[in-house]
Every structure is written in structure tokens, then in C-alpha cells.
Amino acid sequence: MRGLLQFLYANSSFLLFILLEIICFLLIINFNEKQGIIWWSTASATIGAAEKTKDNIAQYFALGKENRILLDENAALRKRLHQLLVMQGDTTVGDSISRENLPALLKDTANVDTSKNEYSFISANVINNSIVGTSNFLTLDKGKRHGIKEDMGVISKDGIVGRVRKVSEHYALVMSILHKDASIIASIRRTGAFGGLQWDGKDARYMYLNNIPRHLEIQMKDTVQTSHHSDIFPKAILIGTVDTFYAASGSNFHTIRVKLNNNLGRLQHAYVIVNKHYAERSDLEAQQPNE
Amino acid sequence: MNRTILNNIARFFGFGLAQVFVLKEMNLWWAGFHYFQIFLYPLFILLLPFRAPQQLILFLSFVMGIFIDGFYDSMGVHASASVFTAALRPWVLAWVAPRGGYDSKHVPTKAQYGLPWFLRYASILMGIHLLFYFSVESFTFVNPFEIFLKTVGSGIISMIFIWMTIMILNPKE
Numbered sequence: 001m002r003g004l005l006q007f008l009y010a011n012s013s014f015l016l017f018i019l020l021e022i023i024c025f026l027l028i029i030n031f032n033e034k035q036g037i038i039w040w041s042t043a044s045a046t047i048g049a050a051e052k053t054k055d056n057i058a059q060y061f062a063l064g065k066e067n068r069i070l071l072d073e074n075a076a077l078r079k080r081l082h083q084l085l086v087m088q089g090d091t092t093v094g095d096s097i098s099r100e101n102l103p104a105l106l107k108d109t110a111n112v113d114t115s116k117n118e119y120s121f122i123s124a125n126v127i128n129n130s131i132v133g134t135s136n137f138l139t140l141d142k143g144k145r146h147g148i149k150e151d152m153g154v155i156s157k158d159g160i161v162g163r164v165r166k167v168s169e170h171y172a173l174v175m176s177i178l179h180k181d182a183s184i185i186a187s188i189r190r191t192g193a194f195g196g197l198q199w200d201g202k203d204a205r206y207m208y209l210n211n212i213p214r215h216l217e218i219q220m221k222d223t224v225q226t227s228h229h230s231d232i233f234p235k236a237i238l239i240g241t242v243d244t245f246y247a248a249s250g251s252n253f254h255t256i257r258v259k260l261n262n263n264l265g266r267l268q269h270a271y272v273i274v275n276k277h278y279a280e281r282s283d284l285e286a287q288q289p290n291e
Numbered sequence: 292m293n294r295t296i297l298n299n300i301a302r303f304f305g306f307g308l309a310q311v312f313v314l315k316e317m318n319l320w321w322a323g324f325h326y327f328q329i330f331l332y333p334l335f336i337l338l339l340p341f342r343a344p345q346q347l348i349l350f351l352s353f354v355m356g357i358f359i360d361g362f363y364d365s366m367g368v369h370a371s372a373s374v375f376t377a378a379l380r381p382w383v384l385a386w387v388a389p390r391g392g393y394d395s396k397h398v399p400t401k402a403q404y405g406l407p408w409f410l411r412y413a414s415i416l417m418g419i420h421l422l423f424y425f426s427v428e429s430f431t432f433v434n435p436f437e438i439f440l441k442t443v444g445s446g447i448i449s450m451i452f453i454w455m456t457i458m459i460l461n462p463k464e
Contacts, residue, residue: 013345017378020353024374027360027367028427035368035430 055127062268073157119234122146122272124172131265134201136176138162140270143170153232153273158262159239160184161270163232172272178204178264186239186258187227191216194227197239197258204264206243209256214247216254224258231281233273295340295398295464299351302462306332307355311362314452326444329452332359332369333420336377337413338462340398345381352377365428372424379419387412402463413453414446421446 008015029039059066124146128139142148144167154161154174162182166173175182178199186209187194195211209224222242228235238261245256310332318328336352343351356370363369384393389404401409421442429438 013349013378016346016349017374020349020374021371024353024356024367024371028371028430031366032368035427038430 052127055125059125059268066268069157120274120276122148122274124148124270124272126267126270127171129176129265129267131176131178131204134180134199136178137165138174138176138267138270140172140174140272141170142272143167143172145169147274148172148272151232151278152275153230154270155233155237155273156262156267156270159260160226160233160237161262161264161267164272174270176264177207184233184239185227185230186224187229188212188218188242189223189225189236190219191222193218194229195253195256197224205260207240207258207260209242209258210253212254212256214252214254218242218245218254218256220244224256231278231285232275234275298462298464299335299339302335302338303351303355303358306335307358310359315362326441327448328441328445330417330421330424330445330449331452331456333373333376333417334413334453334456336373336380337416338398338400339380340464341384341393341395345377348380349374349377368427369424371427372420375423376416376420380416383412383415383419387415398462398464400462400464401457402461406457409457410450410454414450417449417453418442418446421449 029036122142124140124142126138127141128137130136130138138154138161140148140154148164148167150164150167152164154164160177162174162176162179164172165175177184177197178201180199180201182199184197185194186197188209193212193216195209197207197209199207212218220242224239224242226233226235226237226239240258240260243257243259245254247254310330314329314331318325332355335355336348339348339351352373353370356373357366359369359373360366384399387408389408393399394403397403399409399412422438425438425441425445426432432438
């Protein structure tokens with residue numbers, strides 16, 4: 001302690017010089033338009049580059065885990081492919097789909113009528129994310145150039161993520177479902193009852209499903225999924241499970257706490273949903289007569 | 292209050308007000324001629340007495356810079372250059388020290404140490420001040436030649452004004 005004080009005393013004029021220069025510097029970047037612009041653009045470019053590097057490193061260390069997740073996803077897709085082929089009446093398919101016969105099988109499914117298929121997916125990496133505060137946004141590393149437009153839904157392997165709010169040439173800004181203004185039409189898989197899913201801005205693991213009339217029966221652990229009323233998400237995408245629910249006295253609706261299935265804080269990959277009929281549908285709905 | 296303090300208060304306001312009301316207007320009047328800006332206020336920093344503690348010199352320079360910035364609408368730019376100049380003042384003084392050294396009762400003036408000594412001392416510190424000022428003012432080293440030209444042009448014209456001021460006032464303490 002005495003050593004520190006002696007050091008401070010011995011260097012007091014140098015420290016005062018540094019302090020005054022820091023004050024000047026803060027004044028310069030805050031009160032001078034030109035210098036402020038140069039400073040903030042340089043700073044944001046540097047921070048952006050640093051964040052990208054950090055992200056690359058983090059992705060590298062998560063590779064093992066990502067690999068496992070991808071394998072799981074692959075497995076699930078193969079199973080689904082199998083089901084599809086069986087549904088088509090292709091009884092020649094055995095129980096196993098091996099690496100060797102996969103291309104041939106995929107060729108088979110190419111004949112499945114996909115013109116009715118409204119949705120396609122664009123895969124993207126999450127390069128910026130936040131789950132604190134009440135207004136959370138994510139940044140994806142794909143943008144206009146890759147076909148992303150405003151108002152597209154974003155999901156991950158485990159659940160829903162949000163809705164695209166802004167797109168630039170190479171990036172997309174996504175309003176997280178953990179945002180006070182986000183509202184998703186969600187339904188309960190078992191009964192089909194639907195309501196609006198919202199976040200209270202507190203715990204990133206839970207959201208609240210409102211507007212389900214209290215006469216409808218609800219059980220703990222009921223699965224909550226996207227509703228077929230939703231205009232941006234395909235129906236039946238898993239959101240979470242009913243955690244607790246109650247009906248406030250005097251209210252005609254349940255308040256249902258939903259435990260989210262995905263962990264938004266650890267998101268690395270997301271899929272942007274391209275709904276081919278979105279514009280057509282929203283145009284039509286905008287024309288509804290007002291009487 | 293002794294004479295030295297009164298003198299320095301007078302210089303603070305004299306040079307400061309001359310800078311913001313007369314010289315700044317002259318700079319504007321030469322519209323476009325921003326390679327020749329007149330800087331007189333650093334003379335206040337140059338003429339602070341030897342016995343003033345370095346911390347006080349830094350602080351007074353900061354106040355002087357902020358005062359100028361207030362009128363130039365360039366908050367912090369002049370102040371940072373002034374603080375930098377004040378920080379290097381002891382080093383420059385040591386560098387240009389005359390053979391007999393300095394008397395701590397004195398003030399670094401022409402009257403004490405002669406005109407050649409003073410011009411050398413002033414031009415080094417003015418060069419430092421202007422180089423720092425124009426660097427901070429452009430806030431980027433994209434155009435180092437531009438900064439260099441401004442420093443040389445403004446340095447020459449400022450030294451002429453400092454020389455004239457010293458000849459007219461001939462401050463002793």
C-alpha cells in the first residue's frame with residue numbers, strides 16, 4: 001500500500017497528464033462531429049473484426065458438440081426420409097438407409113410432389129446474440145444476397161428463434177422471441193387451443209401463453225408448438241412444454257408459463273424460413289373489409 | 292497576491308481573449324487559408340514560471356485549452372494539445388538549457404535568457420503543440436502531409452506573432 005502511494009506520488013504529474021488527456025479525448029469524441037464519426041466507425045470496425053475472430057474461435061471449440069448435433073439431425077432426417085418413402089408406398093426400402101443407397105433414395109423423393117410445399121429453409125450462423133434486457137436481437141451471417149427478407153421466421157433445431165426485422169446485403173437482424181414486442185401464435189398440441197406467446201423480459205428460459213379461455217383443459221407438460229394460424233412459422237414446430245398455469249380470479253383466460261425447449265443463449269445455427277406464399281397471404285389479409 | 296500570479300492571470304485572459312476575439316476572426320477572414328492559423332495562446336503555457344509545480348502547469352494548460360475550445364467549438368481539441376505541450380515543457384526546457392542552467396526564481400522569458408534562446412524554446416514547443424493539435428484535429432493519419440503543411444504554415448505565422456508580442460510586452464516575470 002505504501003509502495004503504491006509512493007508510486008502515485010512520484011508519478012503524479014505523469015498520471016495527471018494521462019488523466020487530463022483521457023478527459024480531452026472523451027470530450028473530443030463526444031462533442032465533435034467529425035472526430036466522433038471517425039472514432040466510432042473505427043471502433044465499431046475493430047470491435048466487429050474482434051467479435052468475428054472470437055466467434056470463429058468459439059465455433060472451433062464447439063465443433064465436437066456441433067458434430068454430434070449434426071449427426072443427431074442427420075439421423076432424424078434419415079428417419080423422416082424413410083417414413084416419406086414408406087408413405088409413398090415404396091415397400092422395397094429396408095429398415096436401414098446406408099450411405100451407399102442414400103443418393104438413390106433422395107432421387108426417389110424428388111418425385112414427391114413438392115409444389116404444395118410452402119416452406120424452404122436457409123441455414124445461417126448466429127454471429128451476435130443477447131438474452132438480457134427486454135429488447136433482444138440476434139444477427140445472422142446471411143442477408144439479402146442469400147434470399148432473406150424482412151418478416152421471415154427464424155427457427156433453430158430445437159425450437160423457434162424469432163423474426164427477421166432488418167436485412168442488409170450480408171447480414172440479417174432478427175428480433176428474438178425474447179423481446180417485449182414479439183408475439184407468436186402458439187397452440188397446445190393435444191387440444192389445438194391457441195393463444196399469443198409472449199416474454200415478460202425476466203427469465204430467458206420461460207415465456208407466457210395468453211388468451212387461452214379458462215374453460216379449456218390444460219395439463220402440465222403439454223407440448224406447445226407453432227400454430228397453423230401463424231403466417232411466418234410452419235405449423236407444429238416445437239416451442240416448449242407447459243410448466244405452470246393458473247387462471248387469475250376474474251379473468252376468463254389461463255396464464256400459462258411455457259418452458260422453452262431451446263436454449264437461446266447458446267444458439268449457433270439457425271434456419272430462416274422462406275414462406276413462398278407469405279406476400280400473397282399478407283396482401284389478401286390486408287384487404288379484409290373493415291365493417 | 293504577488294506580481295507573478297497577477298501577471299499570469301493577465302496573460303491568461305490577454306492571450307486567451309486575443310486568440311478567440313481577434314486571431315480567430317483573422318483566421319476566418321482568410322477563408323480557405325487554413326494552412327496559416329495564428330496560435331498565440333500557447334505563449335501563456337510557455338511563460339509560466341519555473342517554480343510552478345508541474346501538476347499546476349498541466350491543470351492551467353488544460354483550463355486554457357478548454358477556454359479556447361469553448362469559443363472554437365472544438366471541445367477538447369485545443370485542450371489536449373495544451374496538456375501535451377505542458378507535459379513536454381520540462382523536457383524541452385532541459386534540452387535548451389543555457390550553460391549556467393536556470394534560476395528557479397525566474398520565468399522563461401527573453402528578458403532573462405535572451406531572444407535567440409527564447410525563440411528556440413518557443414519554436415520547439417510551438418511545433419509540438421501544432422503537430423499535436425492538427426493531428427487531433429484531423430483525427431486520422433490518412434493525410435500526414437496535410438498535417439505537416441498545416442503545422443509548418445501555422446508554426447511560421449504563429450512564431451511571427453509570438454515574436455512581436457514578446458518584443459512589445461517584453462515580460463520579465
